[in-house]
Amino acid sequence: MTQPTPIRRVLGPRPRLLDLFCCQGGAAKGYADAGFDVTGVDTAPQPRYPFRFVQADAVAYVLEHGAEFDVIHASPPCQHDSDCQRLQGNTHPDLIAPTRTALQATGRPWVLEKLVGPVMLCGPMFGVATYRHRYFETGGGLTLPQPHHPPHLVPQAKMGRPIPPGHYGQFVGNFSGVQHARDVMGVPWMNRDGIRECIPPAYTQFIGTTALAFLAAAGLGVAA
Numbered sequence: 001m002t003q004p005t006p007i008r009r010v011l012g013p014r015p016r017l018l019d020l021f022c023c024q025g026g027a028a029k030g031y032a033d034a035g036f037d038v039t040g041v042d043t044a045p046q047p048r049y050p051f052r053f054v055q056a057d058a059v060a061y062v063l064e065h066g067a068e069f070d071v072i073h074a075s076p077p078c079q080h081d082s083d084c085q086r087l088q089g090n091t092h093p094d095l096i097a098p099t100r101t102a103l104q105a106t107g108r109p110w111v112l113e114k115l116v117g118p119v120m121l122c123g124p125m126f127g128v129a130t131y132r133h134r135y136f137e138t139g140g141g142l143t144l145p146q147p148h149h150p151p152h153l154v155p156q157a158k159m160g161r162p163i164p165p166g167h168y169g170q171f172v173g174n175f176s177g178v179q180h181a182r183d184v185m186g187v188p189w190m191n192r193d194g195i196r197e198c199i200p201p202a203y204t205q206f207i208g209t210t211a212l213a214f215l216a217a218a219g220l221g222v223a224a
């Protein structure tokens with residue numbers, strides 16, 4: 001009986017990344033900076049999204065098209081049991097479990113943003129002057145190292161209050177200082193709504209660089 005021949009494809013200059021639940025594209029910018037050709041998917045129109053955009057349900061889209069991409073990132077909104085939901089009375093369905101199942105079905109390396117572990121990224125790890133913690137799980141063979149978490153030595157402004165000199169801002173809720181937040185996180189195209197949701201691009205540039213090294217080491221090529 002003949003065995004199927006493994007197909008080894010050569011990495012092209014711009015491997016493709018699918019950015020699910022993309023919002024205004026904080027994650028997307030970091031992956032593009034790392035060297036990916038990025039396509040975003042969101043149910044809401046995203047006129048500020050700076051890359052190719054598809055308005056669609058993320059889980060349905062990845063089940064149909066996920067295998068066309070080299071790496072897939074997903075940032076579902078707050079889970080059903082999150083602090084966010086309890087505080088705001090939201091009724092978000094739990095999108096983490098169905099998203100993970102759909103990501104696994106693609107057979108592609110994937111990154112899933114969550115509310116807790118296993119890998120946590122924070123601004124000062126990358127020279128970003130804010131303590132925005134973001135958590136990531138990976139799969140499909142991709143693993144992420146946990147960078148050293150520097151202690152929070154710079155004081156933080158109180159939530160929603162102007163930022164005193166020598167403090168870091170917290171860009172959550174109805175925060176003031178949109179231009180300052182754009183400058184700090186490197187997201188000059190975003191409005192307040194996008195900023196409060198976004199992954200600082202420096203975080204996904206780190207993840208994207210790790211993913212590119214994984215693709216190269218695994219001999220996985222650019223998806224057709």
Ligand SMILES: C[S@@+](CC[C@H](N)C(=O)[O-])C[C@H]1O[C@@H](n2cnc3c(N)ncnc32)[C@H](O)[C@@H]1O
Pocket residue numbers: 020021022023024025026027028041042043044056057058059075076077078194197198199200
């Ligand atoms: C936390 S934000 C993502 C932030 C983004 N990763 C960034 O770094 O800028 C979550 C997004 O998911 C979108 N969303 C919610 N349900 C969705 C669904 N079923 N399919 C696609 N997008 C969805 C929301 O419209 C929102 O823009």
